[in-house]
Amino acid sequence: MRRVSKLSQVAVAVASLALAASACGKTSDEASKDDGKDKGSAGSSKYEGKGIGLAYDIGGKGDQSFNDAAYAGYSKARKEFKIGGVDMEPGDGESSADKVQRLEQLARQGYDPVVGVGFVYAPAVQAAAEKYPDTTFGIIDDNTVKADNVVDLVFHEEQGSYLAGVAAAKVTKVKHVGFVGGVDIPLIHKFEAGFVQGVKSVDPKIEIEKRYLTEKPEEGGFSSPDKGQNAASGQIEAGADVIYHAAGLSGQGVIQEAGSQKKWAIGVDSDQYKQKALAKYKDYILGSATKDVGGAVYDLTKSVVEGKPMKGEQRYDLKSGRVGFADSNPKYTAMKDVVAAVEKAKEDIISGKVKVKIAP
Incomplete structure (x- = not known):
C-alpha cells in the first residue's frame, strides 16, 4: 500500500x-x-x-x-x-x-x-x-x-483513548466493542489501555474484542488497510458494534469495514471524519482520539x-490541548448524554481525579 x-x-x-x-x-x-x-x-x-x-x-x-x-x-x-x-x-x-x-x-x-x-x-x-x-x-x-x-x-495517547472508550461505551447498543492495534508494541498498548479503562469506567460488563495486526512494524501493521478490514470484519462478526483503531493507514480498512456494515468506528491521531479518503464512511465515524x-x-x-x-x-496531554477527542460528526454532537460523559471524563483526567493506565 x-x-x-x-x-x-x-x-x-x-x-x-x-x-x-x-x-x-x-x-x-x-x-x-x-x-x-x-x-x-x-x-x-x-x-x-x-x-x-x-x-x-x-x-x-x-x-x-x-x-x-x-x-x-x-x-x-x-x-x-x-x-x-x-x-x-x-x-x-x-x-x-x-x-x-x-x-x-x-x-x-x-x-x-x-x-x-x-x-x-x-x-x-x-x-x-x-x-x-x-x-x-x-x-x-x-x-x-x-x-x-x-x-x-x-x-499521552492513553488519555485521548480513554475518551474514545467512554464514547464507545455510551453508544454501543449490544455492550460489545472492539479495539484494533496496528502493531503489538508498548506505544500501541497505551491506546488499548486507555480505551479499555474508558469503556469499563462506564460499564464494567461491556465485552471488548482486541486484535493486533502484526508483531513488528515491518510486517505491515501500520500500512495495510486490508489487514485492518479483515480485523474489523472479524470483530463485527463476533458481535462488536463500535470499533476503535490505532493502526495508521491500516485503520482506513477498519473504518471502511465498519462503515459498510453500518457500525460505529472511532478514528485516531487526526480527525478522520474530515478525511477526504474516508468521506464515503464519515457518517459512521463517531469521533477520533486525536494527538496533535x-x-x-x-x-x-x-x-x-x-x-x-x-x-x-x-x-x-489533554491539558495542553494537543491530545483530545474530535467531535466533528453532527450525529455525535446530537447525542448530548454521550458528549457530556466524554467532557466529564476529560475534566476528571485534567484535574487528576482519574489516572489513566499506560499498559493493559
Whole structure:
C-alpha cells in the first residue's frame, strides 16, 4: 500500500538531495518549489536554516492519520514563517542505515529542524544528531534519544483513548466493542489501555474484542488497510458494534469495514471524519482520539526559527490541548448524554481525579 511520490521541481540544491536519496527514500511531490528564495525569510534574523526536513514513518504521507498530521504542521510552519522544506517518504524494506542517511542528508543540506516521524527513527536520530550537533532534531513518539540537540515529542495517547472508550461505551447498543492495534508494541498498548479503562469506567460488563495486526512494524501493521478490514470484519462478526483503531493507514480498512456494515468506528491521531479518503464512511465515524502531531512539529519549528530551540522531552496531554477527542460528526454532537460523559471524563483526567493506565 506504499504510495511512491514523484520528484518535485525544486531548486538545484534540493534536486541534488532528492537524487542522492534514491537509495534511502523518496522526496514528496509536495516538497518545496522555492527553498532557495525562502531561505532566511522567517521573520527572524536569527534563523539561517533552509527550512524543515520531515521524514515520514511507515505508511507514508496519505495515511489520513499519523503522517498526514505531521505534514499539516510542516505545511503550517512553512507558510507562517515563510521558510522552505522537504518531506521525504520511507523506502520499502529500508534499513536503519537508510534512515540515518536520510536524516544526515537533510541536515547536511541545511534543513533545521529535521524531524523523524515515528519511534522507528530513534537510532537514526541518535546517530545523525551526534554528527550534526548544530542542527536541531525532533523525533515523534519516542523519548529514548537523549542529546542537547534532540527534542523528544511525545504524547499521552492513553488519555485521548480513554475518551474514545467512554464514547464507545455510551453508544454501543449490544455492550460489545472492539479495539484494533496496528502493531503489538508498548506505544500501541497505551491506546488499548486507555480505551479499555474508558469503556469499563462506564460499564464494567461491556465485552471488548482486541486484535493486533502484526508483531513488528515491518510486517505491515501500520500500512495495510486490508489487514485492518479483515480485523474489523472479524470483530463485527463476533458481535462488536463500535470499533476503535490505532493502526495508521491500516485503520482506513477498519473504518471502511465498519462503515459498510453500518457500525460505529472511532478514528485516531487526526480527525478522520474530515478525511477526504474516508468521506464515503464519515457518517459512521463517531469521533477520533486525536494527538496533535502537527502542532508538535509546528512548536518545534517555531522554537528553532525564533532562535530558542526546544530541548529534551516535550510531552503533550489533554491539558495542553494537543491530545483530545474530535467531535466533528453532527450525529455525535446530537447525542448530548454521550458528549457530556466524554467532557466529564476529560475534566476528571485534567484535574487528576482519574489516572489513566499506560499498559493493559
